[in-house]
Amino acid sequence: MSQPTPDTAPAIQHDTLFTTPLDKAARFSFDEQVVACFPDMIRRSVPGYGQVLAMLPIFARRHCKYRQQGDSGQRVSRIYDLGCSLGAASMTLAGEFDPQDLQIKAIDISPAMTSEATTLLSDNYPEHDIEVITADIRDVELEPCDMVILNLTLQFLPAADRVAVLEKIYAALSEGGILVLTEKTHAFDEQYDAWLVERYYDFKRANGYTEMEISGKRNALENVLITDTLDEHHARLDQVGFKRHLTWFQFLNFVSIVAFK
Numbered sequence: 001m002s003q004p005t006p007d008t009a010p011a012i013q014h015d016t017l018f019t020t021p022l023d024k025a026a027r028f029s030f031d032e033q034v035v036a037c038f039p040d041m042i043r044r045s046v047p048g049y050g051q052v053l054a055m056l057p058i059f060a061r062r063h064c065k066y067r068q069q070g071d072s073g074q075r076v077s078r079i080y081d082l083g084c085s086l087g088a089a090s091m092t093l094a095g096e097f098d099p100q101d102l103q104i105k106a107i108d109i110s111p112a113m114t115s116e117a118t119t120l121l122s123d124n125y126p127e128h129d130i131e132v133i134t135a136d137i138r139d140v141e142l143e144p145c146d147m148v149i150l151n152l153t154l155q156f157l158p159a160a161d162r163v164a165v166l167e168k169i170y171a172a173l174s175e176g177g178i179l180v181l182t183e184k185t186h187a188f189d190e191q192y193d194a195w196l197v198e199r200y201y202d203f204k205r206a207n208g209y210t211e212m213e214i215s216g217k218r219n220a221l222e223n224v225l226i227t228d229t230l231d232e233h234h235a236r237l238d239q240v241g242f243k244r245h246l247t248w249f250q251f252l253n254f255v256s257i258v259a260f261k
């Protein structure tokens with residue numbers, strides 16, 4: 001199935017959030033202002049964002065086993081999209097699967113995000129079984145599932161809460177299921193890290209962001225987006241029980257890992 005062009009969504013606004021000097025203490029939050037420009041912001045700010053999304057249905061085809069659902073005998077695979085924002089990952093998956101083959105549960109803590117995600121997903125994929133839930137992923141119980149997507153979400157949880165969320169994901173995944181974990185990272189080596197950060201800012205400049213926007217966003221994300229190193233991610237996946245996990249994508253300081261149950 002090909003991806004329909006979203007026709008009912010409001011026009012995507014250009015990200016101009018940090019074009020004026022702001023209170024230095026203003027923290028980044030996923031509010032209405034961010035929602036309005038989010039698709040533009042994330043594509044201009046996250047190297048490889050579109051490429052990672054495009055691989056999700058390809059991974060899903062290989063790892064989602066049809067499961068028996070209730071008394072109806074309906075067979076579907078269940079996928080969680082945790083920290084779904086506007087549902088881009090769910091949208092990409094829905095575009096590549098028939099409605100009867102998938103059940104998607106998309107969860108985000110920001111009501112501004114889930115409200116818009118609900119509209120976008122139901123307008124574009126009315127036949128698909130997609131539930132958008134406003135909740136903190138630290139609090140939700142996960143049902144048995146075949147694939148879990150954490151696309152740039154774990155980095156926003158307090159470091160102390162990350163193990164518990166991954167343990168819960170490991171417990172919910174079926175044998176043969178996968179977690180796809182995409183994150184911004186930092187390098188342990190200071191010189192490598194400085195090089196990666198500077199090239200990341202070059203990437204942002206190339207995408208039209210000014211020095212003020214780059215530094216404004218950096219200040220706003222301080223203590224909000226807390227990166228780990230790639231080694232820390234792999235060690236934590238080991239710790240929660242995943243025996244096999246592979247970095248399948250890297251673009252500057254952004255990585256994506258697939259962990260196999």
Ligand SMILES: Nc1ncnc2c1ncn2[C@@H]1O[C@H](C[S@+](CC[C@H]([NH3+])C(=O)[O-])CC(=O)[O-])[C@@H](O)[C@H]1O
Nearest residue numbers: 030083084085088108109110136137151152153156
């Ligand atoms: N505790 C939490 N519980 C639930 N959601 C949370 C929590 N903390 C933060 N979030 C949510 O995690 C999302 C992170 S954005 C994900 C992009 C998306 N995955 C995408 O594929 O486009 C990444 C980014 O903006 O860099 C936001 O929508 C937060 O509200």
Ligand SMILES: O=C(O)C(=O)Cc1ccccc1
Nearest residue numbers: 041042045046184217218221
């Ligand atoms: O890390 C950054 O500087 C970013 O701009 C990434 C990002 C993208 C979208 C929301 C929050 C952070």
